[in-house]
Amino acid sequence: MKRLLSGSAALGAILVCALGAPHALAQQPEVVGTAPADAPVAPARAAPEGLSESVAAVVNDDIVSTYDLGQRMRLLIATSGVQPTQENLPQFQREALVSLVDEHLQFQELRRVEKEQKIDIVADDNDVNEDIDDMAKQNNMSRDQFLAYLASRGIGADTLRQQLRAQISWGRWIQGRYGSRLRVGDDQIAAAQALLAAQASKPQYQIGEVLIDANRVGGMPQAMAGAAQLVQQMQQGAPFPSVARQFSALPTAANGGDAGWVSPGEMPPEVEAVLEQMRPGQLSQPIQVRDGVYILYLRDKRAGGSAELVNLKQAAVALAQGASADEEAAARAKLSGLKPQIKDCATLEATAGKTPGVVAGDLGEAEVADLAPQFQDAAKKLKVGEVSDPIRTSAGLHLVAVCARRAAGGGIADKEQIERRLRGQQLSMIARRYMRDLRNSATIETR
Secondary structure (H helix, E strand, O other), X not given: OEEEEOOOHHXXXXXXXXXOOHHHHHOOOOOOOOOOOOOOOOOOOOOOOOOOOOEEEEEOOEEEEHHHHHHHHHHHHHHHOOOOOOOOHHHHHHHHHHHHHHHHHHHHHHHHHHHHXXXXXXXXXXXXXXXXXXXXXXXXXXXXXXXXXXXXXXXXXXXXXXXXXXXXXXXXXXXXXXHOOOOOOHHHHHHHHHHHHHOOOOOEEEEEEEEEEHHHHOOHHHHHHHHHHHHHHHHOOOOHHHHHHHHOOOHHHHHOOEEEEEOOOOOOHHHHHHHOOOOOOOEOOOEEOOOEEEEEEEEEEEOOOOOEEEEEEEEEXXXXXXXXXXXXXXXXXXXXXXXXXXXXXHHHHHHHOOOOOOEEEEEEEEEHHHOOHHHHHHHHHOOOOOXXXXXXXXXXXXXXXXEEEEEOOOOOOOHHHHHHHHHHXXXXXXXXXXXXXXXXXXEEEEO
């Protein structure tokens, strides 16, 4: 590979002017459903008459113009939800340029294969229009309205069309070439099932994920810096799904980074160590792994399969910890008289509300082991629908009703689900290696 790199400060200044003031785009609403950032682009197009352009990069014999680069930056900004600033414009520039370079390499490879094998791979206008129609529908627009929305933000329809054309074409080629060759053996499935079964008692996590591929962005320092900027932007309100679609190198990028429920053993050890410390609704800091940098969003967490969950309601009388024996006896008598009146959980609050000084409420669902010690014994012994005797705590006296009981965990994935997941992981790894080889054998010059 021959790779010539030169300064980009002048190019950055040109692009800031071409993009206009960053805050002009910052206030625009998010558009969902766009192609991932590592999806493909066709050969460079001429800039509109009157718009100055120069060469941003040369990929073998293909030119990436500053016009194409500015257009891709606009598309990234409009669809990622990240607010553009002077600090993160270089990241947009880098991501846009890497994407365009990759897409030129992909198109060159596709054209070579088409010529050698005399087959059609590159997507036609009908394929592209179907994807645009899907994106427009997600945004409650027609195709014309959607393209007009992009045009109002300075994004030409050809910019989106060529990105989609390359994304569709490259995905079709990877699936066609390698999909039928992949074999997930019964031993692999059995090993995965055994691992999941062994981990069934441990917590499971519903996560969103982003992976910044270090090889793709020029090294680990660049990946860490880029991930840190994305975390900062998401903390300031950029939607996680939009960021994942545009910046993640994982197959889940197409689903906004949604990886569903994962168990211990399914993620890199460095990622799992962070997950164990996170709370639902929390966004992680960048996590360095062997191939890049992860960003996680923990949507939800559930207890392992061996845990028991109960849904509780209570009727309580507030009582200070230092209350006299007479005060405690009066409160206990009040709750003991109320207990026979409670027929079921559905009417507990209404029934308790008729007794002065008694406050009732839903305690929600909790793992028995996580309950206060005074409540654990009642939660273990009571049947669903039964009400405890008065229980003393530092806050007062309580009647506790068990309204529901279930085992935790979501069950173990079946054979078909495991096979589909393993195939997806293998295909993703093959596709990333394919692109790495194309980059290594190419002559790429950036200016």
